[in-house]
Amino acid sequence: MKKSPLPVQSVSGTEKKVCGKEALVKLLRWHFGHAEFRGRQLEAIEAILSGRDCFCLMPTGGGKSMCYQIPALAKPGIVLVVCPLIALMENQVMALKEKGIAAEFLSSTQTTKVRDKIHEDLQSGKPSLRLLYVTPELIATPGFMSRLTKIHARGLLNLIAIDEAHCISSWGHDFRPSYRKLSSLRNHLPDVPILALTATAVPKVQKDVIESLCLQNPLVLKSSFNRPNIYYEVRYKDLLDDVYADLSKLLKSCGNVCGIVYCLERTTCDELSAHLSKNGISSAAYHAGLNNKLRSSVLDDWISSKIQVVVATVAFGYDIL
Numbered sequence: 001m002k003k004s005p006l007p008v009q010s011v012s013g014t015e016k017k018v019c020g021k022e023a024l025v026k027l028l029r030w031h032f033g034h035a036e037f038r039g040r041q042l043e044a045i046e047a048i049l050s051g052r053d054c055f056c057l058m059p060t061g062g063g064k065s066m067c068y069q070i071p072a073l074a075k076p077g078i079v080l081v082v083c084p085l086i087a088l089m090e091n092q093v094m095a096l097k098e099k100g101i102a103a104e105f106l107s108s109t110q111t112t113k114v115r116d117k118i119h120e121d122l123q124s125g126k127p128s129l130r131l132l133y134v135t136p137e138l139i140a141t142p143g144f145m146s147r148l149t150k151i152h153a154r155g156l157l158n159l160i161a162i163d164e165a166h167c168i169s170s171w172g173h174d175f176r177p178s179y180r181k182l183s184s185l186r187n188h189l190p191d192v193p194i195l196a197l198t199a200t201a202v203p204k205v206q207k208d209v210i211e212s213l214c215l216q217n218p219l220v221l222k223s224s225f226n227r228p229n230i231y232y233e234v235r236y237k238d239l240l241d242d243v244y245a246d247l248s249k250l251l252k253s254c255g256n257v258c259g260i261v262y263c264l265e266r267t268t269c270d271e272l273s274a275h276l277s278k279n280g281i282s283s284a285a286y287h288a289g290l291n292n293k294l295r296s297s298v299l300d301d302w303i304s305s306k307i308q309v310v311v312a313t314v315a316f317g318y319d320i321l
């Protein structure tokens with residue numbers, strides 16, 4: 001069933017009055033079913049709603065999305081979310097739609113008809129859309145920037161959230177040249193708050209992200225990366241008689257849980273996956289050498305527990321991000 005947005009206080013006039021904590025918690029419970037905000041989510045949301053830029057460093061799975069999804073529900077208008085991957089946008093939009101939240105993404109994979117419908121809504125007097133996901137490449141096109149400035153001129157652009165913001169820095173390990181062009185956002189849309197989100201940014205990268213995006217006096221939030229539920233153990237390959245046999249034993253001892261084994265090379269993925277399967281552990285290889293159809297069927301099989309272990313290169317991280 002589609003949930004209607006809860007009536008909450010909105011930012012009005014020049015006063016920049018923000019939603020109170022109670023109203024924000026109500027939105028969290030109503031739309032997402034979570035009892036309370038986690039970590040530093042509320043601080044980020046309050047800063048954004050008061051019009052302040054924010055840099056948010058939270059671990060993977062720390063709940064970064066909520067920092068822009070709640071603001072999108074807290075006042076009328078649109079939150080623009082910049083995402084590096086189409087698969088990630090699709091997943092997020094699907095999950096939001098299932099919750100009855102009006103979200104869409106724009107990408108080259110859509111038909112012109114779908115894209116036109118989204119643009120039509122954006123141009124309408126009162127767009128129904130709350131969250132619009134786009135790639136950094138689209139932001140860099142003059143046509144889209146001009147559409148954005150028009151939406152902004154009508155007072156409808158509430159926030160620009162930049163996911164995986166470390167991709168903007170050439171000091172980082174995931175540099176994406178198209179992210180660099182996001183620096184033009186501040187010039188074109190000077191008073192729209194920007195939220196930069198990342199789970200990975202050493203101080204040099206943090207500084208670079210903040211400077212490149214021209215964040216002004218941003219609230220910098222860094223959450224703890226300590227995950228008490230994660231157990232770490234190092235085993236030295238050189239000290240093991242048979243690495244594959246050791247790994248098979250370890251996986252069997254874990255019971256029927258799902259897992260990912262990361263390898264440096266594609267051939268190792270194929271070899272190890274074959275070894276595990278031969279030893280009764282259902283597994284599949286996943287790397288950039290496989291076609292899209294096969295990769296997506298491995299991902300589906302793993303998510304639906306048809307296979308227990310994926311033996312992958314970092315391509316797996318990029319695709320499921």
Ligand SMILES: Nc1ncnc2c1ncn2[C@@H]1O[C@H](COP(=O)(O)OP(=O)(O)OP(=O)(O)O)[C@@H](O)[C@H]1O
Nearest residue numbers: 034036037038059060061062063064065066199321
């Ligand atoms: N306040 C909260 N209480 C309970 N669960 C929450 C809360 N906020 C977020 N979550 C849940 O935490 C999970 C991870 O959230 P989310 O995907 O936003 O994390 P993330 O930081 O964006 O992760 P990633 O780095 O992988 O993009 C989701 O299942 C989400 O529903």
